Amino acid sequence: MTAITNGLPRDRMLSEPRDLDLRGKSGSRALKNSVATAVMWAAFAIAVIPLVWILLTVAVKGGHLILDSTWWTNSQQGITARREGGGAVHAIQGTLIQGLVTALISVPIGVLTAVYLVEYGRGRFARIVSFMVDILTGVPSIVAGLFIYAVFITTFGFTRAGIFVCLSLTLLMIPVVVRSTEEMLKLVPNELREAAYALGVPKWKTIFSVVLPTAFSGIITGVLLGLARVMGETAPLLILGPYTKAIATDLFGGNMATLPTMINQDRDQAVTLPAYDRIWAAALTLILLILLLNLLGRLAGRFSKV
């Protein structure tokens, strides 16, 4: 360790007192610094290695399929596990449709809940609402799926359909939207609210015309990140959204494919190479979709006004 030998010899410091000596490093401090740096880099590597490994494996094993244009145009209709070919457009469509509908339901509820908590909520009721959001954040996805199953399928006697998948994903997405929107609304300076009040603008109008537009891009970021999170969910889809190999866009009846259920389906039949390849390709497609949403979310965050 050069850092240690660089330190001044002790006897010289004692025999020749100087006014101010800034040369050299303190040996033990330099050592601690090196150790801490090494530990941090090691922790970083441990965190990143599995991530890179997964991405590489998925890209290598599924990459050739998604580079084929039929992957993006064809469904799996008429294709068996032993046959190559077909695409994932049915699953991509299903995932996007269900994600969109989930967002359409959760965003108004989540944003308005956050507006209530930040702008109106005082006292006991607001604390209860906030606590409920915390609980909802911790609900495992399979519990959300089973809850919707218990209410709509077991109790009301509906058959399984895409819309129930959306409802269960909504349960998972609402708390994410509430929390991220809440943070963004808190960042809007109070002075802007006061400026609007002082112009004789009513409170609700201040919130909709000044506070929400100011926080808009931040809210969009939160929504996209929340959406990215629920689009990769699998458990509620296995419970509520039976798979089909054909293109199906009806949320209210019949089976509907999604990328996670496609992965699961092919895994069931993965004794053969074509199905095995399709698992990796579907996984890669899902990762790319979610990556895209994340990037869009970050991009929206750049235009933030707060």
Add this chain to the structure above:
Amino acid sequence: MAKRIDVSDLDIFYGSFKAVEGVSMSIEPRAVTAFIGPSGCGKSTVLRTLNRMHEVIPGGRVEGKVLLDGQDLYAKDVDPVGVRRTVGMVFQRPNPFPTMTIRDNVAAGLKLNGVKNKARLDEVVEKSLKGANLWNEVKDRLDKPGAGLSGGQQQRLCIARAIAVEPQVLLMDEPCSALDPISTLAIEDLINELKERYTIVIVTHNMQQAARVSDQTAFFNLKATGQPGKLVELDSTSKIFNNPTEKATEDYISGRFG
């Protein structure tokens, strides 16, 4: 158009804490009234009760009367939103709306209250910006964001925004404390012009500024931290600065305070 304000026996609270006690005063129309006093004496708090902005703060409440041309602002059937349309306010830090253009910032008060007529809005924008001595600097970039202006320009933009809704009274809470001397001069000139049409109340920490711009001056003080602030005296500015009645005022003005 400009109205007088009569305050009588005003107590102001934050929750259970009494911040200001027993304020009674008359604020003359078409004149500038300055509030001076040490930090924490409640001058901004009193200012904010004049357009019911005090109650925006959780726990903020008021006892006593504030009469605007004889009408009690705190009467039961009075709508605070209506009060704020009549009594405008300019804040310490310039606070243009960051999502809006210069034009929209000025028109915000009208637009958010439902005025849609574009010709009318354009007319008001021009009139208000001219009134705030900002028109010549921004007339070529009305559609640029208001946040892109300099601090002094932003503050004049906020003044334009406040006068665009044609209030009767204009409250200013340390409007120059975040500005450089040149911008401060521009605002002070503007205050001199505005007082022909509006009743103006200005809170300031700068005694020279109070002496320069105001016609009457109110001195607020508090005995000790934790005690409520009080109005010590209100008189014509020349009297307050040359020959105040109270010793506390003289001590504060002459810098012998505390």
